Structures are given as C-alpha cells and as structure tokens.
Amino acid sequence: MLEVQGINKSFGGLHAVSDASLFVPAGKVVSLIGPNGAGKTTLFALISGFLRPDSGTVIFDGTDITGKAPHLICQMGLVRTFQVVKPFASLTVRENIAVGAHTRIADRKAALAKADGVALLVGMDAMLEQSAGDLTIAGRKRLELARALATEPKLLLLDEVMAGLNATEIAELVPVIRTIRDTGVTILLIEHVMQAVMSLSDYTYVLNQGVMIAEGEPKTVTSSPDVIEAYLGHGAAERLAKMEARDA
Amino acid sequence: MSERARLSGWTIILLTLALLPLYLHSARWIDFLEMTLFVAVLGQGWNILGGYGGQYSFGNALLFGTGAYIQALLQFKFGISPWIAMWFAIAGVVAVGAMVGFLSFRYGLRGSYFALITLAFAEAFLVLSRSLKSITEGGSGVQLALNQDPAQAIATFQFNFAGPFLKEYGFYYTIFTILLVTYAITWWMERSRFGAQLVAVRENEDAALALGINTFKVKLGAICLSSAITASCGVYYVQKFLFIEPGIAFGPSKSVEALFAPIIGGLGTVVGPLLGSVFIHGVGEATKMTIGQALGGRPGVDLILFGTILILVLAFLPRGLVGLVEAVWKRLSGGRDA
Amino acid sequence: MELLGFSLPSYGWSTIFGSTISGVFLGSIYALVAVGLTLIYGVLHIINFAHGALLMLAMYAVYFLWNILGIDPYLAMLIVVPGGFAFGYGLQRFIIGKASHGKDEITLLVTLGVAIVIENMALFFFSATERSVRVPYDLDGIDLGVTYAVYPELAALVGSFLITLALWAFMTRTDTGKAIRAVSKERQGAQLVGINVDHIFAVTFGIGVACVAAAASLLVPTYAVHPQIGSLFVLIAFTVVVLGGMGSFVGALVGGFLIGVTEQLGRLYLGESLGVITISVIFIFVLLFRPTGLFGVKAG
C-alpha cells in the first residue's frame, strides 16, 4: 500500500528525517513510535505532500507520489490527520465531516448524509449539531479522525489521536480504529500510548532522531534494548535489566 | 434558524422590496432604496470572497471600476449596445479578478498581505485611468450621451425619458433584479460543495488541503464570482448616472462601501450585506432628517457614523447584525430553534 | 529611448541629477512617515490603516499651534510629539486593542474604521479648505547647482536621519525598548516573564504616533494641510514599509529614499500623472516576489 524509500528532510542544519524507509502492507495497522522530536510528524508531512523531501521516494498504491500536492494525494486515497488538531471551528460537527465527504461526493445532501454515517461509526452521532469550536480535546481528536475517514481513504495516517485522552476515552477509541481497519482501510499511526500500540498494530517502526532504529512485531520491538535507550536515555536498558534480575 | 424560517424570512424581505417603491411614489425615497440595494449587491460581491472565503479585499473598487469603465467605453467609443457591453464588462472584470487572484494565491499571500495587494492594484488602475488619456479619456471621465427618445429607452438602457412606469421605477427594478440574481447565486453557493469548501478554506487552509480540497482553485473560483457580482454594480452605476471618472471608479470609497455592509450585517451569510446596507443607509438617512439641519448640512457626518458603527460591531458583534437577530430569535422561540 | 512603442524622452545629466536630488528630499518625507508605521508593524504585526489620518491630525495640531498661538512649526514638535504619544497610547489601549480581539484581520478593519472616523471628523470640523503655514524662512535655502534646496526640505532630510537614529537608540539602549523587542519576538514568552503585553503594545503604538507627529512638524512648512493629506501619504508609506522590510527602521529609511527617487524619475520620464505608477508597480512586485522586503526577517 505504502512504501517510503530512503527519505531525507532537514530544516537548516537540523536533520529531522534521515534516510528513513518504511513499508505498510494493505489491510494492516502499522505503528510508528519514537520519542518527542524524533521526526514522526515530519515524516507524515513528507508522505502526505505537506513537505517536499530533500531526497527519497514515496510510493502509494503503486504510484510515485513524491512531492505531489496534498489535495491530490488525498484524492488518491491517502489522508492524514494533524497532531495539533485543526477543526473548522465555526462549523458544526456534521458540516466538518461533510467537508471530508465532499472529496468524493458532489451533492450536498448526500455529503451530509454520509457525514451522519461516519459520525455514527466514530461515536459522534450525539454531537452532530454541536459547534466544532466547543468540543473537548477528545471530541476534537475524534472529529479529526471522522473528517479524514469521510474522504474514503485507502490509507489513513493518524498522528497521535490518543494523546491528551483519559483511559476511558482511549478504551473507547481503540475499538473504533479496529472497526475502521475491518472495513478495509489500511492504517499507519503515530502513537505514544503503548497500550494502543500493542493492541492495535500488526507491525511497528521506531524512529529516533530522524533515523529508523528498529522494526518488527510490537512486542519484540518494544523490549529491544536500543528502543528502551532511545526512550529512556543512555544506559537505561542495562539498568532495567538489572532491576528485573533483582526483582526475580 | 431552520431552513423553513429562513425561507419565510426571505419571502417577506423580497416581497417588501418588490412592492415598497410602488407605495412610496417619491423619487427621493426610490433613489434611497436604489442606493441601498446597490450597496447590498456591492457588499455581496465582497462577502463571497471575504465573508465566506476569509480573504479580505481592500480594493474591490478595482473590480467595480473596471466594470464601469468597460461598460462606459464600449458605448462611448464603439457605440456598442449596453446590453452587449455588459457581458464584456462582466467577462473583463472576471479576467482582472482572476489575474489578481492568480498572482496573490499562487504566491501564497494571506491576511494583511492580500489586503495590501488588492489595495495596490486598485491604486495602480486609478493612476492608469487618470493618465492613459487615449484609452480612458483621463481625469475628466467618460460622459455618455443622454437618450431623449422614449422609444429607445430599453434599447439604450436609459430610463430618464422612458414611459411613465419605467421612468419612475426602471432603475429600481433593474437593481432589484440584479440583487435577486446575485443573492440567489449566493444562496445556492452556500448549499453547494463549492461553498462548503470555500468556508473550509476560511476556517483552516491546511486542514482543507489535507481533506483533498484544491484551495488555490477554490479561492480563484471565489474571486471570479466576486468579480462578476461587483462588475454588475459597475454596469448599473454607468447606466444610471451615464458618467464615470477615475476617482469614483477606482478611488477608495467603493472599496470601503463594499466591506462595510457585509461586516456590519454579518460575514459569510446571504442576508448579511442586505441587512448591513439597510442599516447603515437607514441610520444615515435618519441622522440627516433629525440632526442634519442642526449640523448645517456639513459633509462627513454619515461617514463618522459608519466608521463608528463598524468599530462597535467589530468590538461587540463578531457575527454582525445577523448574529444579533439570531440571538433575539432564539430567545423569542424559547431556544427550541437554534 | 524606445520602449514598447512609448518613446521616452532623453534628458541631460543635470536634469536627471536634479530629479534624483529632489527625489531624495521627497524620500526623506516618505521615510519620516513610514518609520512609525514600520515600528508598529514590527511589534504588533498590524498594518495601521489609521497612520495617514493620524499624520493629518498632527499636521492640523501644528497648524493651529502656529495659527492661534504663533508657535513655530519646528518648535511645535515639543508639544505634538508627547501629545501624539498620549493619543496613540490611548487609541491602541482602549479602542484598537479592545475591538480587535487579537485577530490580525479584525485589527486591519478597526484601524480602517478609525481612519474613516478621524478623516471625516477633520472634514466636518475643519472643512476641506487647504491651510498652509508660512514661516519667514520657507524660501531661503542653499543652491546645490542642479537644484535649489529650501531649508524646510533640508530640515526634513536631517530630521529623517535623526528620528531613525533616535528610535534605534531607544530600542537598543533603554529598558522599555528592550521590553518592546522582547514582545515583538516572543509574545507569549514575554507575558510569562511578567511583561504587560497590552501596555507594551500601547507604548509602541504611542511611539509610532509620536514619530508621525514629528513628521507632521517637518511637513507642515512645505505641505498644505487638508483632510485628505494623510491618505495621499498612507499608500506610499505602506510601499516604503513593505519595500524596506516590515519592522525594519533602516529599511524604512532606505525604502523612503528609493521610492522618492523612483517617483521623481518616473515623473520625469513618464510624465506627471503616469509617473506615480512606479510606486504601485514596486508595491505589487515586492509583495509578490519579496514580501520580506530588503531588510525584513520573515513574512507575517
């Protein structure tokens, strides 16, 4: 579905993404993890056309989309959400989702009807008339997801849709994402909430300081010493191992 | 407000506008209504791009003036029928608007920068219309020949010497028709995919892009529609006054009039520009009738008033008079119908 | 010279040089008006449409001080500069800042509203009549060979440098200046370290108006005062600010001279009325292709 090959991006002197590659097979949920500032959001921007890579290629569904305009990439079926949510604040939830639906549907009534359907799927059917500006953080994150879903994507890039949510809200959202996958949408998600990463993803990539440092099954990857060091600092894996040995 | 309440509201407004002049019988009041509707149309031209699209133009005089000049010069220089000239005027203004839009949006000018560039283009056209005498007749302007033959009234689009009804009401129903057409287009736009995408661009351009909207094309479409509507004001003005000169055409006053009405009435709503125009003209007229005498008919009073209203609305009514009316309506209907 | 079917007249060097010199004098006036505007933009990030109207108001103040009290226009600076500061401070603190809810587009509209109100108040109270101040020395001057420069022109030239220098010194040497610069760079950060941002905004706006009041003193001996005088300058001032780079004092000074000289050469070659098109053309090209201007840091 998606193949990123040796992609690079620097801002001035800072190498935000260095020679990163990843592969997302159709029908799967793949996650991308890594500490803050690792370059995950930048990688999403490179894939979705918001940033132009310095080098490297992005192949989506067999087509080279490197450097294409974001709206064209979306029309091809690859849509992203924003970590810093961007609701259409003065519109209602229904109108927000309908904007996404209009990407495939010209008719206004049909787009609004589609919005109702998508809202039901993500559990926002009770908030349809509410103004997007009045939503809570959890509501906004869901709206971000709903709008993207309404464009009928083949591949959905989710950037930290669980961040800022409490345990109950996370527990509600996990099955929603699973349902979306079951309808045949491939998903690539950036997530810090490990519980969600573990329970949702089939495969995991780890990015640290712009470099892919590990990949594999979520369980294996998260217990690898390199990954633990990336998250917790130098020497952390060793200390953790010692602690476990002592506890045992 | 529900769609049904809106439709009944519009029926009442439009019936009133259609019948009111027949009962007034006063040239002065009909003139007043004509100017009110004229600014309501001019304001809708601004509202499409500014209110719905969030791109604030400070130079809509560019569009008005270009339309007026094309309408005037085609008749003056080539004797072309006003009924044919008007299509060239609209097409010409759309071309100018599209050019400004293409340049501004291609180079990513937003916010204050877009305001400045529209202002700069209007100023450039003001200078050109003053100096290119061989094309525009220069600073003295273009004066069209007055038709005194009643039989030619319709052919010349001049009602000054027409039969009894046309003479009195011809221009009123002309601007009323223009208002009907432009407001119907706006009403349709608001309920279309294009309208939804335009509003999305206003609310958040990045999110719009991510959701597959070609924001450049949408903004360009909006400026073209805006141009066509504003051009019709230029055509109307020339036919009514048979005269145009650089200051009236491209000077700042038309740019300012165009944005007053929708901001005061309610940005990004169909009725906003009409409501705003009725309000400011009503207040202006009321002032003239009450304290005007005491002030000795000195110039400036109405603009002091309009400027103050503008600031007050910006400060206290972010959604304009429409927001106020909706709040009152909600109160009256007990909050059932939001 | 032949250009696109237009034939441009050819002049001797002394005529061109003379036009350039008068362009420099004109440019110093543009720079004077623009320097306050660029300060306000640099800190508040707002384009102050009322700038021209405030210039006009200050010019009326200078005129009446001379007309009623017999105060020399240059001496009047001692009154109108503090007066301008106080007026500007109040205007930003209690009207513009309050009405615009911190949104750039709204601020633009509010300043437009303020401009319309001030301009029409002047029209209402003072009528459209042009009023001129005649100082006894207004025709004295020095002969520069190619052109004759009167003292008011020289005063404006020197004044533009002094005001720019004074502003620069104020911004780099005083605590208030440093606070202003902190706010212009990091609005939220400044708030966190306890700087009262609303106050700093109003102070900045006040200084901007004080600059325009100083400009008014320097302009009155050569320009007649009428309600429209501000709008004649405001578009040019925008051009100067954009060309120099929004927020840059040096840019305003250099931009002012560039525009002044371009305008005068434009008039020489294209004629009195078409000559000013050069200003709009520069404005449009800079906005499109180099919105950061000559000395600007980043586009807003």
Ligand SMILES: Nc1ncnc2c1ncn2[C@@H]1O[C@H](COP(=O)(O)OP(=O)(O)O)[C@@H](O)[C@H]1O
């Ligand atoms: N537009 C930009 N300009 C400059 N630096 C940027 C830009 N976007 C991101 N960065 C920098 O790139 C690095 C990676 O950021 P980001 O991709 O947001 O990380 P993550 O999403 O993994 O937390 C950070 O150091 C960030 O400051």
Ligand SMILES: [Mg+2]
């Ligand atoms: Mg991120």
